[in-house]
Amino acid sequence: MKIRASFFSADFSLLCLSSFLFFSSFNMIIPELPEYLTSLGGEDYKGLIIALFTLSAGLSRPFSGKLADKIGRIPVMMFGASVCFVVGMLYPLLSFVGGFLFLRFAHGFSTGFTPTGASAYVADIVPYQKRGEAMGMFSLFGSMGMAAGPAIGGWLATFFSIQTVFYVSAFTAIFSILILLKLKETLPNKERISWKMFQLKRDEIIEKRVLVPSMILFLCCFSFGVVLTIIPDFSTHLGIENKGLFFGVFTLSSLGIRLLAGKTSDRYGRIPVMRAASATLVCAMVLIAFAESKFALLGSGVLFGCAVGMYSPTTAAWVIDLSLDKFRGRALATMYIALEAGIGIGALTSGFLFANNADNFRLVFLTSAGFAGLAFILLLFVKRENRIAETA
Template sequence: MFKTRMRILPSFFTLNFFLLCLSSFLFFSSFNMIIPELPSYLSSLGGAEYKGLIISLFTLSAGLSRPFSGKLADKIGRIPVMIFGASVCFIAGLLYPILSFVGGFLFLRFLHGFSTGFTPTGISAYVADIIPFQKRGEAMGIQSLFSSLGMAAGPAIGGWVATIWPIEFLFYSSAFTSILSILIVIRLKETLPNKEPLTLGLFKLKKDEIIEKRVILPSIVLFLCVFSFGTILTIIPDFSTHLGIENKGLFFAVFTISSLGIRLLAGRTSDRFGRVPVLRVASLLMVFAMITIAFATQQKTLMISGVLFGSAVGMYSPTVAAWVIDLSRDQFRGRALATMYIALEAGIGVGAIVSGSLFSNRAENFQLVFLTAAAFASLSFLILMFSKKEGKLISLH
């Protein structure tokens, strides 16, 4: 019986890989825990007109920090980069109740973004170091599964906590969760050979150290897909209230849970049939999801769209990451993954800004917001249709 169960687990599912996944779960739970309550919290501070900045400031700082996190991950190691990002989550969680005014809140959203600018880069690079080439899609699917569990548990638990205790308790819970992720990471063995000591010189970036050109195509595809994610993060809390849904984290839980199983299938399928075919299906699902949300008039329809949206996210997240690792050189793996995450943060940030601007706190604009996101996802599908199975653009000459 024991041997049978062991055969079910992938060969790469070692203790280190499991601990990394657990730390990833806690990290993503920590900063997603507060998201559903932030729009109403900002409104209570008198900053309702700045709702679009809740996500965009977060993603802006994450994007700005990516080139540094990529370089540092390739120089000083994966683990220090992960620890730094989680430490920022801890500090921000403690400061939200203290800087309880609009300017202070917006500053903390910018500061908080440095967490996702560092930790996910270190996590992805660590996974790539310990996983064989032919299993990358499956491994990224499992790792992103734990991240998604965190993204599901965070908003759901946060929404529940906010209904029982004051908002300050929610922020402290977020900080405590990030500390737990750090305690796990420090037990891992560093995978980067020939580490360099941390010096000020490492923070000086050359032009060719900012973007890894080899992974521009998958990064563009990711940007267009996650525009919808920025829209969801910014608008769904208000849209849920508009439809009479009390728990504003419910949609987040539904779409994240729906993405769990498909991540494993998508990663394994992309290992076998290629990254591009899987991403074509994912982008189409994203289009249908955003159109369904645009015409949703009741909770049931919104939850169905959440399943479609989660399926799309579950397919493209591990597949794009595996595609980027495929195209990158070993010595610049951190930079390649940082480039991917720059596109991720840019897409979410632009999606948040555009959707917030289009919405303008007017219910009649909901449909326009979600249809705009559907248009961006359609562009990603068109690009993928002109891409070969192995991820190269088809020449039109």
């Protein structure tokens, strides 16, 4: 594939727009889910809201990575977005605890597929010298979706029913799919899908070349799982009516820094940026732990967003650097497995530690600060980045 000086193209722009809608879709409902589950009588299962979602996403990653390398990036992306639509339509119908938890598990297959295919697609169409910047731009649109989704969902829930939020979430996914139909496939030698592709060999599950950045991402994403699970209740505890406000603040704060972090990692390396990100994350989680007012929490959210905005695109670029072209989907799937594991374990751990007791908020957030601190310590021992993929 010919190397271009710039990564901007019609396909890249369309993919960014589709990503915005996709992330808006499944994030739209997140702030309202703890209260909704409580209304169904499942207040003791709040930790499973995110954990089940990330479990299925993690389980599906090896399959989505293999399929992205075999049948193409676009079919993998379209399957994930279709799951968002179907599950969104089913939430109002399965309005009991067991049905809700089943749908949370099924919903995770959406992020198990679409981001894997999308990241591989971006890596296919951008020159390696621009990977950090391109991943920063691409993730910026996903972050805007993550900001817009909870804000819109919170607004809809204030004036309408939770069922309305579910339906709007579902139809947002439809628009994401329609945009994907206009993209050109980038996989040069596509294969017909077959049952054999769903039979995974041991070496097809994890790409060993990207274990180091994946482990760092796991430790950082533990805090993300904590935030997704505990912040809605913590917001209520501090008297914040819109439980999606913190999500909007931290996501918006991550937008501008993504491009800066991506460019900086292209110029100075991935590891220095990751060290700064993990140190910032430690500070953010400690400040959240000691927040006692709305403004203190939202101020901490700005710092949290800066950390996320630094480590997200930088890790993706680092993984692509270390991966072979023919196993790019598998490498990105490995990264996302670590991401989902971090979020899922963070969600489960925080739900267990919190136990619906406001006295435990500080313990939960300080625990997540410890995980981020471990990531920083490990990064001090990583000396080389070993770029091996020098073509787009």
